Amino acid sequence: MHGMKSFTDLWALLEEVMEATQRERCFIAIYWGALDAVSHDTGARSRRTLAEARAQLSRLRDFVARWAGDGRTLFLALADHGHVDYEDAAKIRTADYPVLTDAMRMPPAGEAGAAYFFLRADLRAEAEQCFQEALRDRVMAMPARAALAAGLLGGAPHHPETAARVGELIAVCRAGVRFSDPLDRYDFRSGHGALSAAEMLVPIILRAL
Secondary structure (H helix, E strand, C coil): CCCCCCHHHHHHHHHHHHHHCCCCCCCCCCCCCHHHHHHHHHCCCCHHHHHHHHHHHHHHHHHHHHHCCCCCCEEEEECCCCCEECCCCEEECHHHCHHHHHHECCCCEECCCEEEECECHHHHHHHHHHHHHCCCCCEEEEEHHHHHHCCCCCCCCCCCCHHHHCCCEEEEECCCEEECCCCCCCCCCEECCCCCHHHHCCCEEEEEC
């Protein structure tokens, strides 16, 4: 495990790791989360987001050119999700629905576009009815176990703790809608987690070096 201090340090460290493992059979994985962070803060297509993307792709191009060899190394670059702008999205505040807030054992978890609701057993039916009647046109809600069985969170087998971490109900926002953080901690300009094309478009780059 190696920690990096900056974008430049990331690539310098990767060069060191590549040199130290030449001609060895190994798997090297790196993660850089700046593009996600900048997108959240400034928007999915802001000038700053595009500048970060260009910088990353430029360094990737240089890295691939530097290490191109006999084709025995597989280079893979991918994201874990896309992003969609929230600027014009309608906000759903759970505090506006007393039946729902009374039923929750804790604030919703997950993402603004797809929230996990942890519900009291004695009020679960009332919460489900709230989604079906008051929020049906803006949210698609389903029992968490049904969502897992349908592959909404990936194919089986799932991690043993997955069911416990997604609550009793998963609520996925429709296009142009998102949940507002109940504690008003964040005001993201873009996000992910729902099922729109922009959020589910995940780029991948593959090349044999």
